[in-house]
Amino acid sequence: MTNIFQTDLLKGLSLTIRYFFSKPVTLRYPEVYYDLPERFRGAQVLKRHEDGKERCVGCGLCPEVCPSEAITLQTSEGEDHQKVVDSYVIDLGLCIYCGYCQEVCPVDAVFMGKDFELTITDLGKLRVEREKMLTKGEEPRYESL
Amino acid sequence: MENIWFFLLIVLLKIIAIFTLSLGGVVVMNWVERKVCGHIQHRHGPLYVGPIGLFQPIADSIKLFLKEDITPRDVDKPVFYLAPLLCLTPALLTFAVIPVGPHIQIADINVGLVYILAISSLGIFGIIMGGYSSNNKYALLGGLRSCAQMISYEIALGLSIIGVLMFSGSLSLAKIVEAQQGTILGVLPNWFVIPQILGFAVYLAAIFAETNRAPFDLPEAEQELVAGYFVEYGSMRWAIFMLSEYVAMISGSCVLVTLFLGGWLPIPGLGIIENVLPASIVLYIMPVVWFVAKVAFFMFFFVWVRWTFPRLRYDQLMSLGWKVLLPLALFNIFLTGIVRMAQLS
Numbered sequence: 001m002t003n004i005f006q007t008d009l010l011k012g013l014s015l016t017i018r019y020f021f022s023k024p025v026t027l028r029y030p031e032v033y034y035d036l037p038e039r040f041r042g043a044q045v046l047k048r049h050e051d052g053k054e055r056c057v058g059c060g061l062c063p064e065v066c067p068s069e070a071i072t073l074q075t076s077e078g079e080d081h082q083k084v085v086d087s088y089v090i091d092l093g094l095c096i097y098c099g100y101c102q103e104v105c106p107v108d109a110v111f112m113g114k115d116f117e118l119t120i121t122d123l124g125k126l127r128v129e130r131e132k133m134l135t136k137g138e139e140p141r142y143e144s145l
Numbered sequence: 146m147e148n149i150w151f152f153l154l155i156v157l158l159k160i161i162a163i164f165t166l167s168l169g170g171v172v173v174m175n176w177v178e179r180k181v182c183g184h185i186q187h188r189h190g191p192l193y194v195g196p197i198g199l200f201q202p203i204a205d206s207i208k209l210f211l212k213e214d215i216t217p218r219d220v221d222k223p224v225f226y227l228a229p230l231l232c233l234t235p236a237l238l239t240f241a242v243i244p245v246g247p248h249i250q251i252a253d254i255n256v257g258l259v260y261i262l263a264i265s266s267l268g269i270f271g272i273i274m275g276g277y278s279s280n281n282k283y284a285l286l287g288g289l290r291s292c293a294q295m296i297s298y299e300i301a302l303g304l305s306i307i308g309v310l311m312f313s314g315s316l317s318l319a320k321i322v323e324a325q326q327g328t329i330l331g332v333l334p335n336w337f338v339i340p341q342i343l344g345f346a347v348y349l350a351a352i353f354a355e356t357n358r359a360p361f362d363l364p365e366a367e368q369e370l371v372a373g374y375f376v377e378y379g380s381m382r383w384a385i386f387m388l389s390e391y392v393a394m395i396s397g398s399c400v401l402v403t404l405f406l407g408g409w410l411p412i413p414g415l416g417i418i419e420n421v422l423p424a425s426i427v428l429y430i431m432p433v434v435w436f437v438a439k440v441a442f443f444m445f446f447f448v449w450v451r452w453t454f455p456r457l458r459y460d461q462l463m464s465l466g467w468k469v470l471l472p473l474a475l476f477n478i479f480l481t482g483i484v485r486m487a488q489l490s
Contacts, residue, residue: 009454016185016453026188 041099041112044090046133054134055109058085062101062110070094071101085130092118093126159251163240171391174444175202181448212380217280220377224278229378229385232271235264236392243399244319246409246432257318258310261400262303265355268393269295272364275386276374288374290459291357291364297466298354298361304474305347308481309337309404322408336407340484343477345405347470352397354466356390359451363459398443402436409436 027034036042047055058075070091078084101110120126176191176199183190191198216225242257244250254260269292276288310316313324327335338345354361364373375386402408409432411419419431457465 012453013449016449019187020181020184020449022187024184024188028189028192 036114040114040116041097041102043092043097043113043115043118043128044095044101044133045111045113046088046109046130047111048134054085055107056085056088056130057107057109058083058088059106061104061106065100065104066095067098067100068094068096070096088130088133089127090133091127093123156251160241163251164237167237167240167392167395168388170395170444171388172202172206174391174395175205177444178448178451181445182452185449185452206384209380209384214379214381216379217377219280221278221280224274225377228271228275228278229375229382229389230271231274232268232389233385233392235267235271236389236396238264239396239400242318243396243403244322244408245436246429248319249409249429249433250319253317253319255315255317258306258316258321258404261318262299262306265393265396266299268389269299271389272374275378279374279377281377284374284376287364287376291374294357294361294364294459294462294466295355297463298351298470301347301466301470301474302351302355304471304478305344305351306404307474307478308341308344311478311481311485312337312340318403318408322403322410325407325410328413332413334407334410334413336405336410338405341405341477341481343473343480345401347474347477348401348405350465350470352401353447353450354462356393356397358390358394358447360454360457361462362451363456363462394447395440395444398440398447399436401443402439406439409433411435412438 049055058073060073060075063069063071063073070093072087072089072091074086074088075083076086097112099112102112118126179201180190180198189198191201194201194204216222239261241251242254242260244253272295273288273292276284276286276291279285279288309321313321315321315324321337325334325336329335329339333339353359357364375383378386411431412435422431
């Protein structure tokens with residue numbers, strides 16, 4: 001209280017009443033979605049070439065670089081002594097969404113998508129396999145986890 | 146003989162009406178508080194439960210009804226059970242003498258003002274009993290602090306009303322409202338807030354402290370931080386404490402409006418509406434409308450102040466009550482005395 005007429009109290013009251021009559025800044029999710037930035041790091045997707053062939057060659061760089069060891073890769077020798085990816089599983093519960101796997105991939109296979117609504121009631125569902133992550137286009141969308 | 150039964154029936158109906166309106170007012174206040182608090186903070190309040198969140202208090206009440214009522218083991222049982230009721234009842238009793246219209250009140254006793262002061266002091270017992278019986282150090286300290294705060298501000302409250310008494314010459318609330326009829330210089334209403342602006346300010350500050358309402362809500366904030374006098378109280382008992390706080394707010398505003406703002410008298414500029422309405426409505430319903438409008442503004446004011454100002458520390462609070470409000474109230478009485486002597490001679 002700075003002076004006898006307490007004008008600072010009135011200044012405070014006028015500020016709050018101004019806020020009261022102005023529009024709230026709340027974004028009403030889930031009816032309204034926020035515009036995600038272009039490089040937003042959501043759940044991973046595995047991209048394909050234009051002809052539909054999968055990009056991932058099973059090099060093993062992303063499991064190596066992952067800080068929380070969320071990626072599990074199993075490969076074996078296939079026909080023509082080519083490397084064949086048997087299983088590729090990312091545990092979205094362990095993943096910290098840092099994007100290192102995307103940076104390190106030499107063939108541009110792993111890509112951080114825009115899906116962030118990853119709530120589940122069964123922890124096992126967080127371990128997503130390759131089939132769920134493969135895309136046909138750029139926008140990834142899992143059938144519900 | 147028939148007369149007395151008829152009279153009692155009318156009084157019973159009035160009591161039921163006041164009871165319903167005040168408790169319904171509390172439910173509305175809960176919604177108003179959360180909505181206004183939200184918008185002041187640049188966000189929505191409750192939105193989803195009913196249109197614009199209007200059913201939120203109902204949802205909260207249902208939750209409170211269904212909650213388990215835990216009585217801690219070593220509490221002083223009779224005191225523990227009695228405390229919430231002793232908080233709620235005096236707050237509700239003050240409504241008995243408040244005039245909401247010309248000759249529309251439950252009881253027009255000729256010491257109405259003294260009755261209000263006396264009854265509202267009883268609410269302090271409920272708090273101290275709740276704090277003591279909870280067998281909890283923090284509850285006890287919270288209760289003691291709240292009790293000391295309320296006692297200190299009772300004095301300023303009582304003294305601020307003396308100025309109104311000097312102007313109206315009567316303790317009866319109905320006569321106080323009638324004494325505020327007419328206008329000053331033909332423009333301003335003859336409400337006591339104008340000659341008694343200092344008394345009004347003191348009363349306003351004191352009623353904030355009496356109802357433990359921000360910025361004087363340290364006994365309540367302790368709940369958020371540590372604990373307070375109703376920490377050990379479960380579902381419905383806690384709800385009764387909350388109810389009593391809001392009812393005290395509403396009754397304090399009603400008394401404020403009655404004493405300083407002309408009670409059920411029309412608001413000056415808007416009195417023109419009365420010319421276009423049929424006479425029966427003007428006579429019986431409009432006074433209630435004016436009264437409710439004024440009280441509603443002060444309800445909004447309570448919430449507005451709560452979410453604007455930071456909380457007063459306990460020693461700042463006590464110092465304000467004793468070193469600022471009490472001298473101001475005494476000075477108000479002194480000044481009013483001089484002015485009235487000059488007027489009457």
